Amino acid sequence: MTSDAMTRAGIQRQIKLPNSEAVKIAVRSIKIRFWRSLITTAGIVLAIAFLTYVMVSGAIQTFVIPEDAIEPVGLTAQQQATRIWLIAISLLVCVVGISNAMLMSVTERYREIGTMKCLGALDWFVVKLFLIEAAFQGLIGSAVGALTGFIAAILVGLTAHGLLLFPSMPWGRAFSHVLIALVVGCLLAVVGAVYPARRAGKMPPADAMRTEI
Amino acid sequence: MVDTLTEIRHEYAVKTMNVVKEYIMGKQTLRALKGVSIEIRAGEYISIMGPSGSGKSTLFNMIGGLDKPSSGKVYIDEVDISGLDAFELAWLRCRKIGYIFQTFNLIPVMTALENVTLPMIFAGMTTQDALDKGAELLSLVGLGDRIRHKPLELSGGQQQRVACARALANDPAIILADEPTGNLDLKTGHEIIELLRHLNKEKGVTIISATHDLKMLDASDRIIWIRDGLVDKIEARADLDIGVGTLQGEEV
Numbered sequence: 001m002t003s004d005a006m007t008r009a010g011i012q013r014q015i016k017l018p019n020s021e022a023v024k025i026a027v028r029s030i031k032i033r034f035w036r037s038l039i040t041t042a043g044i045v046l047a048i049a050f051l052t053y054v055m056v057s058g059a060i061q062t063f064v065i066p067e068d069a070i071e072p073v074g075l076t077a078q079q080q081a082t083r084i085w086l087i088a089i090s091l092l093v094c095v096v097g098i099s100n101a102m103l104m105s106v107t108e109r110y111r112e113i114g115t116m117k118c119l120g121a122l123d124w125f126v127v128k129l130f131l132i133e134a135a136f137q138g139l140i141g142s143a144v145g146a147l148t149g150f151i152a153a154i155l156v157g158l159t160a161h162g163l164l165l166f167p168s169m170p171w172g173r174a175f176s177h178v179l180i181a182l183v184v185g186c187l188l189a190v191v192g193a194v195y196p197a198r199r200a201g202k203m204p205p206a207d208a209m210r211t212e213i
Numbered sequence: 214m215v216d217t218l219t220e221i222r223h224e225y226a227v228k229t230m231n232v233v234k235e236y237i238m239g240k241q242t243l244r245a246l247k248g249v250s251i252e253i254r255a256g257e258y259i260s261i262m263g264p265s266g267s268g269k270s271t272l273f274n275m276i277g278g279l280d281k282p283s284s285g286k287v288y289i290d291e292v293d294i295s296g297l298d299a300f301e302l303a304w305l306r307c308r309k310i311g312y313i314f315q316t317f318n319l320i321p322v323m324t325a326l327e328n329v330t331l332p333m334i335f336a337g338m339t340t341q342d343a344l345d346k347g348a349e350l351l352s353l354v355g356l357g358d359r360i361r362h363k364p365l366e367l368s369g370g371q372q373q374r375v376a377c378a379r380a381l382a383n384d385p386a387i388i389l390a391d392e393p394t395g396n397l398d399l400k401t402g403h404e405i406i407e408l409l410r411h412l413n414k415e416k417g418v419t420i421i422s423a424t425h426d427l428k429m430l431d432a433s434d435r436i437i438w439i440r441d442g443l444v445d446k447i448e449a450r451a452d453l454d455i456g457v458g459t460l461q462g463e464e465v
């Protein structure tokens with residue numbers, strides 16, 4: 001039967017989920033599962049705090065002039081390599097931690113997803129809801145994490161350099177690191193949520209509702 | 214709008230032809246439905262009865278477009294639903310069919326009102342209209358004073374009534390109910406049955422309900438008995454009156 005004939009038979013195709021509603025639903029899911037979301041978000045906070053700390057303290061080491069020198073000492077090649085390693089590892093921790101948290105929050109809500117699909121939700125709505133949720137958690141988590149990492153790096157810098165830290169502190173660079181960490185946090189949260197959200201979206205409603213967690 | 218066209222009443226609200234459903238588990242194949250053909254006219258109140266494991270829920274999922282049959286066809290309003298794309302299927306679930314489940318399946322993070330309005334939002338209704346209609350439906354099921362409660366703050370019977378209100382959200386032509394009274398006590402179960410009966414009589418909604426509940430028989434026009442994945446027999450209520458009478462006598 002052609003699509004046209006079907007329309008005549010009374011089947012149409014228009015189904016909506018306005019963005020404002022999607023955001024409302026996602027925000028509410030986060031709020032309601034506050035402690036649960038806090039754990040997910042804590043993973044993001046830790047990873048991003050670590051990332052920010054490594055980047056900012058690297059900047060401090062590279063640019064701040066120690067008391068007994070007239071020029072910054074800079075990083076040795078080996079320190080540079082270690083730093084890159086640390087960054088790579090903290091990113092990996094981010095991806096694994098966030099995908100795991102997202103996978104959990106999707107699987108524990110299969111029944112809810114199945115129900116939404118019975119009410120007419122398209123696969124895409126489910127994906128959208130989870131991605132918005134992940135983006136919010138990513139934003140909040142990485143904001144807190146970046147702030148924590150930044151403060152930690154400054155404190156450690158202060159113990160090493162004393163107040164001399166401030167005159168030669170590369171503020172611009174440090175802030176750009178914070179910004180990078182923020183973006184990375186949000187991106188990773190969304191990327192980590194794509195796979196579980198899509199898997200949940202594709203399930204036939206009958207299967208989704210049968211799953212008991 | 215095309216909407217007027219949807220008002221056309223087709224003779225058969227639901228038709229299945231030789232529906233087979235196989236579940237493959239490792240090397241074993243379980244035939245949950247072995248070729249079920251039924252015809253349900255628009256406006257009928259149908260009970261699907263059968264022992265546990267006979268395939269009632271499976272059939273329910275096939276009719277509701279919640280799962281695909283392994284073979285055979287399901288027609289809703291004379292349209293073969295295997296030919297529908299994802300959008301049309303979502304539209305069907307949203308606008309044409311209302312679902313009620315044994316386990317209520319309300320969304321736990323939403324209030325009663327939000328649960329009821331969700332399908333209307335999917336259907337494209339504005340938020341205000343949806344809220345108004347949601348409140349109206351909740352008073353219809355006798356929960357006008359509970360609209361801001363979360364499911365867990367409501368009793369089982371109240372949750373099931375919210376689920377009924379939600380099933381009615383987009384004025385569906387068909388309500389599918391899988392053991393709607395399964396988790397309720399006698400009296401509350403009776404209220405739900407009354408409600409369904411009322412909707413059937415007043416609004417002409419086709420009701421298809423899988424059940425163990427003998428009280429249900431009294432409300433239904435026809436009973437489809439399923440046994441072992443096959444239709445065992447189909448009875449009109451008229452043929453059944455005496456049986457139900459005695460059954461009810463025992464109950465009271």
Ligand SMILES: Nc1ncnc2c1ncn2[C@@H]1O[C@H](COP(=O)(O)OP(=O)(O)OP(=O)(O)O)[C@@H](O)[C@H]1O
Pocket residue numbers: 210236237238243244245263264265266267268269270271272
């Ligand atoms: N997803 C599945 N995977 C494997 N087997 C299944 C699945 N769903 C149902 N079955 C099997 O299909 C048969 C029919 O199950 P169904 O749930 O339809 O029974 P039912 O008549 O609804 O029973 P009840 O009255 O207990 O709800 C059962 O043997 C069941 O084990």
Ligand SMILES: [Mg+2]
Pocket residue numbers: 269270271391392
């Ligand atoms: Mg069942």
